[in-house]
Amino acid sequence: MNKLIILSLLLAVAGLAYAAEKDAVHSIAIPVVRTELKAGEGMDTTGKYCSICHSLDYITMQPEFPKATWTVEVNKMIKVMGAPIPEKDAQTIIDYLAAQYGTGNKP
Amino acid sequence: MISRNLSRRNFLRAAGAVTALTAVGGFPADLFAYKRRMAKFPEKTDLILLTSRPPQLETPLSYFREMITPNEALFVRWHISGVPTSIDLSEWRLKVGGNTEKELELSMADLKKFEKVTFTAVIQCSGNGRSLFAPPVAGGEWGDGAMGNVTWTGARLRDILNSAGLKAGTVDVSFNGLDKPPLPTVPDLVKSLPADKAMEEDLIVAYEMNGKPLTMLNGFPARLIVPGWYATYWVKSLSDITVLSKPFEGFWVKTAYRIPETDCGCIPPGTTPKKTVPINRMTTRSLIIDPSGSSGLTLNKPVAIMGVAFSGGRGVQDVLVSVDGGKRWEETRLGADKGKYSWRQFFYEWRPTKPGRYDLMARATDTIGESQPFEGLWNPAGYLWNKVEKTEVVVK
Numbered sequence: 001m002n003k004l005i006i007l008s009l010l011l012a013v014a015g016l017a018y019a020a021e022k023d024a025v026h027s028i029a030i031p032v033v034r035t036e037l038k039a040g041e042g043m044d045t046t047g048k049y050c051s052i053c054h055s056l057d058y059i060t061m062q063p064e065f066p067k068a069t070w071t072v073e074v075n076k077m078i079k080v081m082g083a084p085i086p087e088k089d090a091q092t093i094i095d096y097l098a099a100q101y102g103t104g105n106k107p
Numbered sequence: 108m109i110s111r112n113l114s115r116r117n118f119l120r121a122a123g124a125v126t127a128l129t130a131v132g133g134f135p136a137d138l139f140a141y142k143r144r145m146a147k148f149p150e151k152t153d154l155i156l157l158t159s160r161p162p163q164l165e166t167p168l169s170y171f172r173e174m175i176t177p178n179e180a181l182f183v184r185w186h187i188s189g190v191p192t193s194i195d196l197s198e199w200r201l202k203v204g205g206n207t208e209k210e211l212e213l214s215m216a217d218l219k220k221f222e223k224v225t226f227t228a229v230i231q232c233s234g235n236g237r238s239l240f241a242p243p244v245a246g247g248e249w250g251d252g253a254m255g256n257v258t259w260t261g262a263r264l265r266d267i268l269n270s271a272g273l274k275a276g277t278v279d280v281s282f283n284g285l286d287k288p289p290l291p292t293v294p295d296l297v298k299s300l301p302a303d304k305a306m307e308e309d310l311i312v313a314y315e316m317n318g319k320p321l322t323m324l325n326g327f328p329a330r331l332i333v334p335g336w337y338a339t340y341w342v343k344s345l346s347d348i349t350v351l352s353k354p355f356e357g358f359w360v361k362t363a364y365r366i367p368e369t370d371c372g373c374i375p376p377g378t379t380p381k382k383t384v385p386i387n388r389m390t391t392r393s394l395i396i397d398p399s400g401s402s403g404l405t406l407n408k409p410v411a412i413m414g415v416a417f418s419g420g421r422g423v424q425d426v427l428v429s430v431d432g433g434k435r436w437e438e439t440r441l442g443a444d445k446g447k448y449s450w451r452q453f454f455y456e457w458r459p460t461k462p463g464r465y466d467l468m469a470r471a472t473d474t475i476g477e478s479q480p481f482e483g484l485w486n487p488a489g490y491l492w493n494k495v496e497k498t499e500v501v502v503k
């Protein structure tokens with residue numbers, strides 16, 4: 001009987017300590033939201049590199065841009081924002097974005 | 108381009124209403140459905156999802172019927188994907204150092220020992236309204252919902268800096284938060300203010316929004332408040348304040364968040380600015396909330412036109428409303444005055460006596476006469492948007 005009381009007390013103390021510690025910690029879990037890119041040549045390369053740093057809705061929310069703008073944006077990601085994208089893959093990404101999320105080759 | 112703008116705007120007003128998509132002309136409905144999803148993030152209500160990593164969430168305009176934007180409805184904007192998701196307040200410290208007499212490591216209890224300051228101030232993203240730019244510009248494609256009016260409570264930044272003691276030769280003060288870049292090559296989000304701005308009376312390190320602790324996504328446990336200036340300076344989950352004896356050279360001030368160095372901060376559409384300066388004070392702005400573009404109005408029945416107006420910290424002198432696309436303008440009644448940094452609500456009762464299509468417009472002027480342009484002023488990053496916009500309604 002005594003053992004049971006001691007055990008209960010120990011558990012209660014541990015519980016209180018846990019609650020106090022828990023109160024000081026504020027946590028959230030950010031949901032993962034999937035965004036599908038449009039099917040097309042270069043989709044996998046685009047998805048692979050762009051999603052290193054950000055979700056793909058960064059792409060899908062943009063208005064339709066001419067290829068020149070997509071070129072500027074991809075180069076900005078590499079040179080200014082530090083994205084590790086090799087040159088040949090960068091060209092694949094630009095072509096894909098211009099074809100699927102742009103005005104194609106129109107100015 | 109105007110029809111594009113109106114379509115997008117009308118869509119935002121009806122955010123979440125998929126049925127509205129069929130009414131939007133010119134763009135495939137599925138494109139909009141894809142672009143404007145709703146999402147519920149922790150401690151937030153359903154908001155318009157721009158991006159999920161890092162989170163960018165926009166407030167549906169219906170929340171702006173209220174003078175104060177509820178915490179769960181306030182927009183969210185992070186820059187780099189290492190967003191803080193768990194903070195132990197018993198370990199969190201705000202470090203103050205650099206060109207100071209002493210270094211501080213303030214706990215939340217220490218922060219709360221400074222004089223407590225409370226005021227209401229509009230928080231607005233630099234890119235609010237970016238999706239309305241013509242020609243369009245790249246970036247977070249916000250409608251008009253990257254703003255809100257919140258009552259902030261915290262400690263004066265000046266008191267904190269004085270407690271550390273600024274040494275002679277101080278030029279800038281930089282602010283870093285707990286968010287981390289996804290790769291070492293990606294620039295960490297650090298912002299700076301000129302020292303004289305940092306020492307102004309009304310800047311605070313806020314630990315409460317609307318009387319409650321900050322939500323995690325709005326910068327728990329403390330963020331900088333620079334009332335009257337765009338929210339890019341309102342660094343979230345603040346961890347380090349560094350006093351500098353040399354001008355700050357970080358990416359997010361020296362390269363990003365800059366506007367053309369012209370009187371209007373604007374340049375001819377599609378051109379490149381010759382010189383730029385860091386973005387700063389907000390432009391004067393107003394927005395009609397009711398009726399929304401999707402409302403059908405009834406002949407001879409009074410219509411309560413309502414909206415919000417604010418300036419870059421200089422208060423609002425007046426708001427005029429036009430119901431005929433800008434030919435005639437009427438004075439509105441302004442709501443409660445909660446200080447120069449808060450928005451003012453405006454009200455106007457209109458009784459349409461003829462059926463047809465009407466363009467409703469609102470135009471605010473601040474206390475030094477700064478008002479809103481009738482044409483959208485353009486800059487390459489899509490900042491400072493404050494065009495007098497049109498709300499199209501139909502009276503039957």
